Structure formats: structure tokens, C-alpha cells
Amino acid sequence: MSTTTITVPGRQPYDVLVGRDILGSLPELIGSKARKVLIVHPATLGARAEALRESLSSDFEVLLAEIPDAETGKRVEVAAFCWQVLGQADFTRTDVVIGFGGGAVTDLAGFVAATWLRGIRLINVPTTLLGMVDASIGGKTGINTNEGKNLVGAFHAPGGVVVDLDTLEGLSQMEILASFGEVVKYGFIAEPEILDIIERGVDTATDPRSDEFRRVVELSIGIKARVVGEDFTELGVREILNYGHTLGHAVEYAERFQWRHGAAVAIGMVYAAELARLTGRLSDEVVDRHRSILTSLQLPVSYPVGRWQTLLSVMKRDKKARGSMLRFIVLDDIARPTVLTGPDESLLFAAYQEIGA
Numbered sequence: 001m002s003t004t005t006i007t008v009p010g011r012q013p014y015d016v017l018v019g020r021d022i023l024g025s026l027p028e029l030i031g032s033k034a035r036k037v038l039i040v041h042p043a044t045l046g047a048r049a050e051a052l053r054e055s056l057s058s059d060f061e062v063l064l065a066e067i068p069d070a071e072t073g074k075r076v077e078v079a080a081f082c083w084q085v086l087g088q089a090d091f092t093r094t095d096v097v098i099g100f101g102g103g104a105v106t107d108l109a110g111f112v113a114a115t116w117l118r119g120i121r122l123i124n125v126p127t128t129l130l131g132m133v134d135a136s137i138g139g140k141t142g143i144n145t146n147e148g149k150n151l152v153g154a155f156h157a158p159g160g161v162v163v164d165l166d167t168l169e170g171l172s173q174m175e176i177l178a179s180f181g182e183v184v185k186y187g188f189i190a191e192p193e194i195l196d197i198i199e200r201g202v203d204t205a206t207d208p209r210s211d212e213f214r215r216v217v218e219l220s221i222g223i224k225a226r227v228v229g230e231d232f233t234e235l236g237v238r239e240i241l242n243y244g245h246t247l248g249h250a251v252e253y254a255e256r257f258q259w260r261h262g263a264a265v266a267i268g269m270v271y272a273a274e275l276a277r278l279t280g281r282l283s284d285e286v287v288d289r290h291r292s293i294l295t296s297l298q299l300p301v302s303y304p305v306g307r308w309q310t311l312l313s314v315m316k317r318d319k320k321a322r323g324s325m326l327r328f329i330v331l332d333d334i335a336r337p338t339v340l341t342g343p344d345e346s347l348l349f350a351a352y353q354e355i356g357a
């Protein structure tokens with residue numbers, strides 16, 4: 001099957017290539033100006049990173065930087081290790097960093113590319129579903145500190161993204177289902193076709209080898225591309241991507257970041273849907289659709305009633321970091337997101353009782 005090209009618009013447009021067995025497109029994306037390439041990858045992808053190095057080595061001098069897995073890779077010490085590799089190999093402004101892995105790897109590799117010589121070319125090759133539909137696109141890069149996640153970073157758009165669905169091989173089905181939390185989010189905020197495909201057959205929709213899976217990935221990327229193309233630095237429309245995230249982030253915190261992000265966002269979306277229903281925006285039917293689709297993906301749709309005060313205090317603390325009032329993305333209907341600012345605490349609690357277990 002052919003390669004699909006989705007262009008992310010904006011001041012520096014770039015292409016996201018989607019297909020199968022398309023890593024061969026990398027030399028052209030890296031460009032003829034580059035002489036050196038650093039592939040940043042986790043140990044889990046060591047053999048595949050080595051194969052990628054081999055395949056690029058006739059055109060470029062290619063180095064590998066193996067970094068610690070998942071969130072433990074998003075640390076300043078790991079960035080410093082990569083800077084050391086780049087420095088010792090004399091990487092210049094025209095050389096390239098490739099982020100080859102999940103969202104944690106592309107966040108770290110992006111931060112390294114953003115900061116080396118004040119910014120060099122970055123190519124993302126995401127290997128998780130969350131990486132493909134979310135983290136690798138949009139130019140947000142970052143690392144964690146002891147005080148919290150993603151507190152240090154930079155906006156640095158990639159020069160290109162290669163979404164090769166074959167790289168998902170080896171990822172557990174649980175991991176894929178969890179990432180569907182974000183895919184469903186795109187469905188509700190912008191693209192009902194995603195919801196229809198999941199409802200027609202959840203097993204097919206979540207099978208990385210199926211055409212339906214490819215279609216939901218392409219639709220999701222299309223939405224992310226359009227939104228971040230309009231609002232690169234998150235001052236406006238990009239906020240709609242936070243559907244389900246206000247409560248979702250609080251759940252992640254309450255669960256000490258042991259939950260998969262998509263599971264927390266699933267609860268957050270049902271909560272936001274209940275808020276919209278209680279404020280007269282959303283029908284019972286659309287709220288029920290949230291529950292049935294997320295349940296079919298084995299994602300949670302409720303949370304213990306007794307945890308409300310913890311969640312509320314985390315949301316309030318989070319809010320202080322971003323502005324003066326609590327903000328929720330809610331829906332007027334499917335594909336009609338809007339912002340609910342500073343809702344009454346009694347309303348917040350009433351909505352929570354609807355999702356309480």
C-alpha cells in the first residue's frame with residue numbers, strides 16, 4: 001500500500017509520512033546537507049536501532065545513543081549524555097537527531113535537538129501508538145524534574161515524522177488499547193468517523209495490521225496536524241486537545257503516575273461529558289456513547305467516590321500553574337468542543353458523583 005503524506009501547516013510546515021515498511025524514506029527526510037545522524041532509542045529497540053543505523057550508514061555517519069526506558073529517559077542527565085555524544089562527534093547545525101521510540105524518547109530527543117547549537121534538525125520515528133498520533137507531532141519537547149513531569153522543555157518542530165505501522169510489532173495489546181484513549185479523544189472533539197470505526201468492530205480497529213487501524217491513525221494525525229498547525233505555542237485552539245485531561249492529569253497524579261495516560265484520560269472524558277450533560281450541552285446518548293466506546297476498549301470509566309477531595313486539590317494546584325481558574329474542555333456536541341471556565345464546585349462534585357464507583 002502507498003504512503004500517506006499529512007502536512008503539518010504553520011510557519012515551518014513538515015510532513016508526517018504514514019505507511020508500512022517505509023523507513024526507507026528516512027534519507028530523503030534527513031536531507032543532503034546532513035553528514036551526521038544521531039539515533040536516540042531505548043534498550044527495548046536496540047536491535048532495530050542497529051538495523052536502522054546500518055541502513056543509513058551508506059549515506060551518513062550514524063551514531064546510536066541508547067537511553068533509559070520510558071520516563072527514566074526524560075531526565076537532564078540523559079540529555080547531558082546526548083549532548084556529550086553530539087559534542088564529541090562534532091555535530092554541526094546541519095546534522096540531524098532521530099527520535100526512535102515512544103513518546104518519552106521523542107520528547108527527550110526533541111529536547112536535545114532543540115537545545116544543541118540552539119536547535120538542529122529533528123526527525124521523529126515513533127514506535128508506539130501514542131507516539132504516532134500524539135507525542136511525535138506538534139513540536140512540544142521536554143524532560144521531567146524532581147518537581148514534576150514536562151516542566152522543562154522547548155517548542156521545536158520536527159523536520160519530518162515517519163509513522164511506520166510495522167514498528168508497532170512487539171508492542172502489547174494492552175499498550176495499544178491504552179493509547180486508544182487519545183484516539184477516542186480525537187473522535188469526540190473532531191472526527192466522528194473514528195468513533196464509527198471502533199463501534200463497527202473493536203478488534204479490527206485495534207489490530208495494527210488492519211486497514212481500519214491505519215485509517216484511525218491517519219484521521220488522528222490529521223486532527224493533531226491541523227490543530228498544532230494553527231496554534232503552535234498553545235495559546236488558543238490547541239487547548240481542545242486537553243479534552244479529558246483536566247481530571248485525567250489529577251487521576252494520573254493520584255495514581256502516582258503508575259497508570260497508562262490513556263486510561264486516566266478515559267475517566268477524564270467521561271467526567272467532562274457528565275459536566276457537559278449537567279450544564280445542558282450534551283445529550284444522554286452522547287454521554288452513554290463515551291462509556292460504551294471506552295468500555296469496549298477495556299478502558300476505565302469510573303473512579304472511587306472517596307477520592308474526590310484529592311482530585312479537586314490536584315486540579316486546583318495544577319490550575320495555579322496555568323492560570324487563575326479551572327478550565328475544562330467540554331462538548332456542545334460531537335466535534336463541537338468549547339471551554340468551560342471556573343465552574344461551580346457543586347457542579348464539579350455533581351458530575352463526579354456520576355462517575356463515582
Ligand SMILES: NC(=O)c1ccc[n+]([C@@H]2O[C@H](COP(=O)([O-])OP(=O)(O)OC[C@H]3O[C@@H](n4cnc5c(N)ncnc54)[C@H](O)[C@@H]3O)[C@@H](O)[C@H]2O)c1
Nearest residue numbers: 042044070102103104127128130131135140167168170171
Ligand atoms: N510532546 C508531546 O506533545 C507529548 C504528547 C503526549 C505524550 N507525550 C509524552 O509521551 C510519553 C508517553 O509516551 P508512550 O506512551 O509512547 O510511552 P513510552 O515512550 O514510555 O513507551 C512505552 C513503553 O513501550 C516501549 N516500546 C516503545 N516502542 C515499542 C515497540 N515497538 N515494541 C515494544 N515496546 C516498545 C518503551 O520502551 C516503553 O517501555 C510521556 O512522557 C508523555 O509526557 C508527549
